[in-house]
Each structure stands twice: as structure tokens, then as C-alpha cells.
Amino acid sequence: MALIPPQALSDLTEHKIDDTCTREHCFYACDALYCALYDAKPIPPSFPDDKYPLFVTWNIAHGDDWRLRGCIGNFEPMSLHDGLAKYALISAFEDSRFREIGKSELPRLQCGISLLTNFEQAESYLDWTIGVHGIYISFPHPSFLESSSEAPSPYSSNPNLPRVTSKQRFTATYLPDVIPEQGWTKIEAIDSAIHKAGWRGQITEPLRRSIKLERYQSSKCTVTFKEYMNWRKNHDDNS
Numbered sequence: 001m002a003l004i005p006p007q008a009l010s011d012l013t014e015h016k017i018d019d020t021c022t023r024e025h026c027f028y029a030c031d032a033l034y035c036a037l038y039d040a041k042p043i044p045p046s047f048p049d050d051k052y053p054l055f056v057t058w059n060i061a062h063g064d065d066w067r068l069r070g071c072i073g074n075f076e077p078m079s080l081h082d083g084l085a086k087y088a089l090i091s092a093f094e095d096s097r098f099r100e101i102g103k104s105e106l107p108r109l110q111c112g113i114s115l116l117t118n119f120e121q122a123e124s125y126l127d128w129t130i131g132v133h134g135i136y137i138s139f140p141h142p143s144f145l146e147s148s149s150e151a152p153s154p155y156s157s158n159p160n161l162p163r164v165t166s167k168q169r170f171t172a173t174y175l176p177d178v179i180p181e182q183g184w185t186k187i188e189a190i191d192s193a194i195h196k197a198g199w200r201g202q203i204t205e206p207l208r209r210s211i212k213l214e215r216y217q218s219s220k221c222t223v224t225f226k227e228y229m230n231w232r233k234n235h236d237d238n239s
Contacts, residue, residue, distance in 0.1 A: 019219070020052075020115050020117060020219035021113050021114070021115045021219040021220055021221040022047065022221055023221055023223050023227075024045070024046055024047045025047060025080065025084060025113045025115070025221060026111045026112070026113050026221050026222060026223040026228070027223060027227075027228050027231045027232075028043075028045050028047070028081075028084050028085070029056050029084045029085070029087075029088035029111050029113060030088070030109075030111050030223065030225060030228035031043050031228070031232065032084070032085040032088040032089060033088050033089065033092050033101070033106075033111075034106070034228070034232070036089055036092075037102075037103050037106070038103075042085075043232065043235050045080070045081050047080065048080070049079050049080055049081045050079070050080055051077040051078060051079050051080070052077055052078065052080065052083075052115040052116060052117070053073070053074060053075045053076060053077055053078070053115075053116040053216075054073055054074060054078060054080070054083050054084065054087060054113065054114065054115050054116065055071060055072070055073025055074075055087070055091075055113075055114040055116070055175060055218075056070075056071070056072065056073060056084065056087040056088050056090075056091045056111070056112070056113060056114075057070070057071040057091065057111070057112035057113075057114065058070040058071070058091055058092055058101060058109055058110070058111060058112075059109070059110040059112065060105060060108050060109055060110070061108040061109075061110070066110055069098060069101060069105070069109065070091040070092055070095040070097075070098050070101065071091055071095065072087055072090045072091040072094065072095055073087055073091075073114070073116075074087065075116070075136070075173075080115075084113065088111075106225050107225060107226060108225070109224070109225040110222055110223070110224050110225070111222065111223055111224075111225070111228070112220060112221070112222040113220065113221055113222075114175055114177075114218045114219070114220045115218065115219045115220075116134070116216050116217070116218050117216065117217050117218070117219060118216060118217040119214055119215075119216045120214065120215050120216070121212075121213075121214055122135075122213040122214065122215050124209075124213070125137070125190055125208050125209065125211040125213050126186050126190075127213065127215070128186070128213065128215040130179050130180055130184075130185075130186065130189070131176065131179070131180045132176065132217065133176055133215035133216060133217060134173065134174060134175045134176040134178075134215065134216045134217070134218055135173065135174055135179075135189065135190075135193065135213055135214070135215055135216075136171070136172075136173040136213070136214040136215075136216065137170075137171065137172055137173070137190070137193050137194070137197065137211045137212070137213050138169055138170070138171045138211070138212045138213075139169065139170050139194070139197070139199075139207065139210045139211045139212065140168070140169055140170075140210060141168045141169075141170070142199070142201060142204070142206075142207050142210075145206050145207065145210055170194070170197035170198050170199055171197055172193040172194070172196040172197035172198075173193070174189060174192075174193055174196075175218055175220075176216075176217060176218045176220075177218070177220060187208075190208060190211070191203050191208075194207070194208075194211075
């Protein structure tokens, strides 16, 4: 996932979580991918051009299961008309974990849209609820944590390690649905996010306590590409 630190969170307003994201948002993202691959004319959006932080997720059918095929988003509030179309393509073509999505895969795709709402600064790294909140963590390089030991820090004495500056921070996020899907406890989710952020050393309690955590909620909707194709056909027939 592409991470952009949350800014101007005070400008985000409260929204009803159950009806913020709709199937029309998913169809619009699917349409962006379809038109990019087939050079087709896009169908204009029918939903308001509101602003939200958002993520676009592509899954692909594998037997009876869905497997991740791409997921990238942005924590900056974006206009939905531009943001959904842009990140539909970024997550399909530029997720470094996967090769680009091709035409042959479209019939097996599922599109998920997550519109992020209700950002709050947590009081601690445990101040959030599994199944309700997504988490965005930020923490400094552990070499800057206060140590009770008088021994020199190995981070400063090892010449093979890269030079660390006081501005270096690690960041990672998990959307609200990821943690219950994985069956993690809060500690397991936090430790996984620490590794996801790029830290490969030991995870200690002082490291966990150094985390600044923002919790957020998400309104999510999914459709299959087959459902999208029926939607597009109906629009073509009515045009």
C-alpha cells in the first residue's frame, strides 16, 4: 500500500459508515480499468464528487477464495471522481508486489473501495477496536528510544548500518477489515504493522510505546467484474 501521512484530519467530517461507499463507486473504478485496457469511452460518474481518503483493492478468484491482486490508496482527502479513477489504475498497474493486471484476468476480478472516515488520535498503541478501526502507525528509529542500559547503542557503533537521522520514521497502515480477516490480536496486528513499516530488528515494549497511532473507520463496498460488465451493458443499452 502507498502511504501518505494523514494531514488536516481536523477537516474531515463525521459520516455514516454504513452508506458512505456504494456499488457505484466500485463500478466507476472497474470502468477506469476496463477503459484503460480496451481504450473504451468511460461512463460518467453518477455520484457526488465528495472528498475522502481512499483505497482501491483488487482481488482475484482462486478456487473458492479471493486473493489480493493489488491495493494502493491515499490518506489525503481526494475528489472521488479523480481519486477513484486514478487509484484504480495505480493499484492495478503500479503495486510493486504484483505484475500489472491484464485483460485475461478481468472476469475473475473483484473490486473493493474503502472510503476512510472518522480519524482520531489514539491515546496509546492499544487504543482502538478490532473490526471497527483501521490503524496508521508512525514510530521513530528504535536507536532514538531512551534506554535503561549504560551500554553504547549498537546502532551507533556498528559501521555497517546506515546513518540514522532524527527525522527518520517508520509508517504503516492496516485497513479495518484486514485485522479480523487475519485473526490477529491487537499486539499481533501492531507487531505485523511494525514489520510492514520496514523494521527488521527486535520488537520491544518500549518500541511499541513509542508508536503514534491514528485510528480510523472505513466504509467499504465490493463488486465482481462480472457485475460491473452487466452494469456497463445496461448503461450502453440506455445511452
